[in-house]
Amino acid sequence: MPGRTDTAGDTGFLTRQWTAEPVLAVALCVLVGIRLTLPYNAPLGGMAGLLLLPLWLPLLRRFRLFVALAVLLVAATVSGLLLTWWLSAERVAAPSSMIERSALALCLLGAVGALLWARTIVGLSTVAIAFGAGMTLGIAGDLSGTVSWRFTFSIPLTVLALAIAARRGGFVPQFVVIVALAVIGAANGARSNTAMLFLAAVVLIWQRLGRAAGTSRRRAGNIIGVLLFGLAVFFIAQAAILEGFFGEATRERTQSQIDESGSLLLGGRPEIAASDALIRLHPLGMGSGIIASPADVTAAKSAMSSIGYDPHNNYVERFMFGGGVEVHSMLGDFWLWFGVAGLAVCITIAVIAGLGLERALRDGVCTALAVYLATRLVWDLAFSPAVSAMKTLPLALVVLAVPVAAVIARRSSPPPPSPRRAAAGEARRGI
Secondary structure: OOOOHHHOOOOOOOOOOOOOHHHHHHHHHHHHOOOOOOOHHEEEEHHHHHHOOOHHHHHHHHOOHHHEEEEEHHHHHHHHHHHHHHHHHOOEEEEEHHHHHHHHHHHHHHHHHHHHHHHHHHHHHHHHHHHHHHHHHHHHHOOOOOOOHHHHHHHHHHHHHHHHHHOOOOHHHHHHHHHHHHHHHHHOOHHHHHHHHHHHHHHHHHHHHHHHOOOOOOHHHHHHHHHHHHHHHHHOOOOOOOOOOOOOHHHHHHHHHHHOOOOOOHHHHOOOOHHHHHHHHOOOOOOOOOOOOHHHHHHOOOOOOOOOOOOOOHHHHHOOOOOOOOOOOOOHHHHHHHEEEEEEHHHHHHHHHHEEEEEEEHHOOOOOOHHHHHHHHHHHHOOOHHHOOOOOOHHHHHHHOOOOHHHHHHHHHOOOOOHHHHHHHHHOOOO
């Protein structure tokens, strides 16, 4: 798992002395993962993390870009309030929405801070397992509605199973878990989650082949490689779905979405067009408490109609524009709610994830959980509501966090010779 250089507390579960501090650390991880909510949908775990700010605030500077992320989240919250005040002169403002979205941004900071502190106490592996256990316990709260693998079980059980499998870093346990989860996902129409698991498997194999060959990849090679694998998995998965490997219902749903807009992504996420229209109208943002005006809604609907989607339905009227603005994209939501500061938050999150994944691959210690969380983070930034993205985002950021000390140590040590250069040197020395 990335960040092993900062996992001094990652000792055996049974051999650990479970004093009050590690017990509190594990309880915090479970609490953040389970996502119990207070009024205004403020997550209890994030609020607890904010109350423990003195514990984790000094830790932020130990990880790359986490001070910047904290500053930007606070700035985004303030920006959302100021934009709401500014636009309330000409549009309707909803104080409840403003409080809810401000709490969402600040509680993300609290959740990340709490998990970072827990990482220094019990280690990264225990943090991931406890968080996954919390998510799994949280399934009980979803059993009253429509229950399905795709919407209820897939993400919590994937995180927990991958966290357990990654504890020792072995290839076989992780690969077996990926295959089992992918088969279940394919049989239940969980397209995106299954594709993320396929990508995790491909990256694990790629990393294992590189280690076996004794080759080291440069930073650009890792990034480009993962991007190309991601594209390949997308098109292969789409072809498999259209061939019926995910079941007839999934095939028909996918074919219908492609027929509507000419693209699976646009057909599956027509909110992209609404996001584009609203951001063009309000490039500086709308505010965390502003309700879209009739002109805004008309512009968004026109954009959605232009890609073949019929926007005249309750989903658009109520979910997207009934109590504010919700465009089914964390990037779009944060930009419209918090303005440029919200956009900067999303960019910083993406950079943290990219740096963490690249470093883990370069060190040959990348786990399936890290690949899955990084892929889901990118997916959520583009295609998931901000509230939904919060389910795994705190854990993703902590798993992919790169310790500053590790970066300094690498820069101060001489680069290892490549196998080709080492062989050439040995030949010259007559070895």
